Amino acid sequence: MRYWLFKSEPATWSWQDQVAKGAAGEEWDGVRNYQARNFMREMSVGDRGFFYHSQSEKAVVGIVEVIAEAHPDSTTDDPRWECVDVKAVTEMKTPVSLAEIKADDRLSDMALVKNPRLSVQPVSAQEWRIICDKAGVSP
DNA sequence: GCCAACGTTGGC
DNA sequence: GCCAACGTTGGC
Numbered sequence: 001m002r003y004w005l006f007k008s009e010p011a012t013w014s015w016q017d018q019v020a021k022g023a024a025g026e027e028w029d030g031v032r033n034y035q036a037r038n039f040m041r042e043m044s045v046g047d048r049g050f051f052y053h054s055q056s057e058k059a060v061v062g063i064v065e066v067i068a069e070a071h072p073d074s075t076t077d078d079p080r081w082e083c084v085d086v087k088a089v090t091e092m093k094t095p096v097s098l099a100e101i102k103a104d105d106r107l108s109d110m111a112l113v114k115n116p117r118l119s120v121q122p123v124s125a126q127e128w129r130i131i132c133d134k135a136g137v138s139p
Numbered sequence: 140g141c142c143a144a145c146g147t148t149g150g151c
Numbered sequence: 152g153c154c155a156a157c158g159t160t161g162g163c
Contacts, residue, residue, distance in 0.1 A: 009161090033146075054161060098162080117145060117160050141163090148157080 003123040004049035005112060006064065015051050015061045018088045025067045025087030029075045036120035040084045041070045050123065059095035060131060064088055093136030106130055
C-alpha cells in the first residue's frame with residue numbers, strides 16, 4: 001500500500017463535502033496537471049491519502065482511501081484527464097498545519113514543502129507516520 | 140490583494 | 152523543438 005496527499009481548496013471541495021459523501025466516496029476530478037494525473041494512475045484501491053486544505057486553512061485535516069483506480073474524469077471530454085475515487089476514512093483529531101510541517105526537519109523533503117502547487121503527491125511511509133502522530137490518529 | 144513560481148500554450 | 156507569453160496556483 002502506498003501513501004499520497006490530495007490538496008483541495010475548501011471553497012471548492014472541502015473535507016466536510018468529502019465526509020458527506022460517506023462510503024460511496026467521490027471522484028477526485030478537476031486535476032489538469034500531468035504530474036498529478038500520473039500519480040493518480042499509480043494508485044491502487046486501498047491506498048491511503050491525506051486530505052489537505054489549501055488557501056485559508058493550509059492544514060492536513062483528514063485521511064481518505066482510494067476506492068476506485070484511475071478512470072476518465074467525468075467533468076471533461078478530454079481523454080487526457082483521469083482521476084481516482086476516494087472516500088473519507090478518518091478526521092484528524094488535530095489538523096496538522098503547513099507551518100508545523102515546515103518546522104519539522106524530517107518532513108522537509110515533502111512535495112508540499114518543495115512544490116506546493118502539485119495537487120496530488122506521494123508521501124513516504126515515514127512521513128505518513130510522523131503526520132498521523134502529530135494529528136493524534138493511528139497511521 | 141499581491142507576487143513568485145510553475146505549467147501550459149502557441150508561434151516560429 | 153525552443154522559447155516567450157500567459158494563466159493559474161497558493162503562500163504570505
